[in-house]
Amino acid sequence: MTALLEGRQLARSLPGTPPIVLVAEATLAIEPGTFTTIVGPSGCGKSSLLYLLGLIDHPTGGTLLLDGEDVGALDGDARARLRLERFGFVFQFHFLLPEFTAFENVMLPIRRLGRLDDAAARTRALQLLAAQGLEGKEDETPDRLSGGERQRVAIARALANDPALILGDEPTGNLDSHNSARVVETFKALAHEQGRAVVCVTHDLGIAAASDVRISMLDGRIVAVEHSPRHD
Amino acid sequence: MSGRLPLLLGIAIKHLSRRRRQTLVAVSGVAVGVGFFLAVSAMMIGSQNDFISRLIDAAPHIIISDELRSPPPQPGVRAFPGGAVALHGYKVRNEVRGLKDWPAILAAADALPGAIASPSLTGGVTLRLGGHEEAIGIVGIDPEIEKRISTIETNLRMGRLHDLETVQGGIIIGEELARRLGIGMGDVVSATAASGATRTLRIVGLFKRGQSQLASSSGYVLLREAQSMLGRPFIINRIGIRVADPYMAQTVATGLEARFGYKAESWQERSSDLLSLIVVRDVIMYSVVSAILLVASFGIYTVVSNSVSDKRRDIAIMRSIGFSQADLQLIFIAQGIILSVIGVLLGWLLGTGLMAILGSLDFPIAGEHQTIPLDHGARQYAIAAGASLLAGVVAAWLPARKAARVDPVEILRGAA
Numbered sequence: 001m002t003a004l005l006e007g008r009q010l011a012r013s014l015p016g017t018p019p020i021v022l023v024a025e026a027t028l029a030i031e032p033g034t035f036t037t038i039v040g041p042s043g044c045g046k047s048s049l050l051y052l053l054g055l056i057d058h059p060t061g062g063t064l065l066l067d068g069e070d071v072g073a074l075d076g077d078a079r080a081r082l083r084l085e086r087f088g089f090v091f092q093f094h095f096l097l098p099e100f101t102a103f104e105n106v107m108l109p110i111r112r113l114g115r116l117d118d119a120a121a122r123t124r125a126l127q128l129l130a131a132q133g134l135e136g137k138e139d140e141t142p143d144r145l146s147g148g149e150r151q152r153v154a155i156a157r158a159l160a161n162d163p164a165l166i167l168g169d170e171p172t173g174n175l176d177s178h179n180s181a182r183v184v185e186t187f188k189a190l191a192h193e194q195g196r197a198v199v200c201v202t203h204d205l206g207i208a209a210a211s212d213v214r215i216s217m218l219d220g221r222i223v224a225v226e227h228s229p230r231h232d
Numbered sequence: 233m234s235g236r237l238p239l240l241l242g243i244a245i246k247h248l249s250r251r252r253r254q255t256l257v258a259v260s261g262v263a264v265g266v267g268f269f270l271a272v273s274a275m276m277i278g279s280q281n282d283f284i285s286r287l288i289d290a291a292p293h294i295i296i297s298d299e300l301r302s303p304p305p306q307p308g309v310r311a312f313p314g315g316a317v318a319l320h321g322y323k324v325r326n327e328v329r330g331l332k333d334w335p336a337i338l339a340a341a342d343a344l345p346g347a348i349a350s351p352s353l354t355g356g357v358t359l360r361l362g363g364h365e366e367a368i369g370i371v372g373i374d375p376e377i378e379k380r381i382s383t384i385e386t387n388l389r390m391g392r393l394h395d396l397e398t399v400q401g402g403i404i405i406g407e408e409l410a411r412r413l414g415i416g417m418g419d420v421v422s423a424t425a426a427s428g429a430t431r432t433l434r435i436v437g438l439f440k441r442g443q444s445q446l447a448s449s450s451g452y453v454l455l456r457e458a459q460s461m462l463g464r465p466f467i468i469n470r471i472g473i474r475v476a477d478p479y480m481a482q483t484v485a486t487g488l489e490a491r492f493g494y495k496a497e498s499w500q501e502r503s504s505d506l507l508s509l510i511v512v513r514d515v516i517m518y519s520v521v522s523a524i525l526l527v528a529s530f531g532i533y534t535v536v537s538n539s540v541s542d543k544r545r546d547i548a549i550m551r552s553i554g555f556s557q558a559d560l561q562l563i564f565i566a567q568g569i570i571l572s573v574i575g576v577l578l579g580w581l582l583g584t585g586l587m588a589i590l591g592s593l594d595f596p597i598a599g600e601h602q603t604i605p606l607d608h609g610a611r612q613y614a615i616a617a618g619a620s621l622l623a624g625v626v627a628a629w630l631p632a633r634k635a636a637r638v639d640p641v642e643i644l645r646g647a648a
Binding site for chain 2: 047048051054056057076077080081082083084085087089091095096097098099100108109111112113114157161169
């Protein structure tokens with residue numbers, strides 16, 4: 001299968017004497033329709049690798065290819081545009097904008113991309129919220145939603161522009177087991193039923209076990225890549 | 233399709249709505265700045281316009297006198313311009329003072345569109361009453377023309393300009409001079425010219441006190457009376473001209489002077505020192521008002537700067553979902569603009585209210601009740617709005633630039 005996103009010898013270090021290495025020589029391929037997890041102990045560089053893959057951070061070495069195109073050296077505006085069009089992010093602390101309702105939070109990336117007219121944008125936002133079981137919660141601000149509901153709003157927002165890649169940074173880290181399981185099922189469905197590539201940083205070995213590909217990291221380096229039988 | 237700018241504007245409004253107290257303080261700062269700018273500038277410009285209109289109207293816009301700015305070239309120089317020999321020490325012929333060929337000058341001035349020219353003769357006489365003497369300058373005029381080119385008719389406390397024609401030997405003097413001489417309306421006074429000719433003049437009008445242009449030591453008589461008294465029949469030495477556009481007076485004066493050679497002095501030239509004072513006044517006014525608006529912009533800076541500090545996490549979220557650095561910068565600049573626009577609108581209301589109050593005040597000046605002259609021109613409203621918007625944008629731009637430079641990785645990693 002052709003890789004949607006491919007990192008070759010990716011590196012990220014912070015200036016210093018000696019430089020602080022966050023990620024080193026990371027070579028990996030993310031394929032559509034797969035649920036990939038990145039695991040490892042705290043501080044091993046999981047989130048740093050995720051930010052590099054999601055074009056939020058700039059690599060200090062190596063090559064990053066999206067659909068075969070080198071995107072590692074793109075300027076800020078081009079990277080922002082790609083994040084808007086191709087990527088969806090879900091973070092541990094939901095990261096919704098507090099002044100905006102659930103509906104408005106989902107509308108933000110749709111309106112910023114500007115491909116849909118007002119009516120179509122509204123319909124899409126409502127459908128995404130409904131798909132996450134949030135009917136009737138559209139006009140609630142984040143402070144009036146439970147942790148699980150907030151994370152589902154964040155997933156709806158991540159899907160707003162129909163991205164090819166969903167990136168999660170400990171998306172279940174702040175949820176109870178019930179909501180955590182629901183999020184994992186959602187991610188699996190996004191990969192297996194909708195053909196998206198889902199990459200998730202996690203400490204939870206249960207989630208890792210449920211994924212198609214597990215990338216293990218230690219001290220900024222990828223030490224193992226395991227494929228589940230389904231993927232093979 | 234939803235536009236990018238309405239979206240960014242909506243986010244800016246949401247941010248401000250969460251900081252109501254600070255927003256109110258910043259908006260009030262701009263409103264007070266704009267309001268006081270309007271009130272102060274209305275007074276300054278109003279009084280300035282009033283002053284200039286008095287300056288323009290008190291005397292003819294242009295006065296052509298029988299003076300020359302430089303001596304006329306001698307016949308030898310005229311005959312051989314650029315000659316190799318220069319003559320010195322020759323005797324200059326004495327010429328009779330007065331405007332030569334003045335009917336031609338008068339006709340040329342009258343021919344200017346909308347212009348009116350009034351001939352007059354000025355000279356010195358001594359008024360005697362009992363043992364009291366006052367040396368004054370008299371101006372011989374044609375009352376019907378003169379009242380059309382100057383405001384002397386409206387500055388009469390008693391009598392009319394026309395009375396100079398109906399009363400034999402009539403003279404109009406100022407109230408102060410009359411008081412010094414101890415005379416009033418209808419009284420007679422003896423006048424002696426430098427030539428020794430003596431006339432008996434009757435007071436037919438009194439100028440109001442405080443009219444500096446109609447000095448306390450001058451009087452108006454009929455032109456032919458002045459010519460007779462001063463022993464200069466058919467001679468005039470001054471032509472006053474009123475032009476359609478007072479601000480073109482300098483150009484017209486230059487043209488007439490170039491054509492006829494006599495000194496043609498515009499009101500601008502006569503009042504150049506006062507006009508330069510007005511420029512200084514303007515500089516002071518705009519400096520003070522700029523300082524007020526600068527202080528108001530500090531309020532905007534504080535609000536936007538605090539907003540950027542508080543919204544670092546939101547900035548990181550928006551960056552991660554695909555908002556560009558320019559988007560973030562625009563959101564915070566929009567906050568500055570919104571604060572300025574609301575401040576300007578409220579400031580306009582405040583300023584209009586202050587002007588209404590100032591306009592209703594009544595001051596006793598020189599024995600008359602006068603109101604403060606105010607300028608209600610749209611220009612000042614536009615200047616206040618423009619300056620406030622500029623101040624708002626500049627004040628918001630600095631923190632907005634900071635917002636655009638927020639590193640989302642740093643925030644996201646810190647929150648994780």
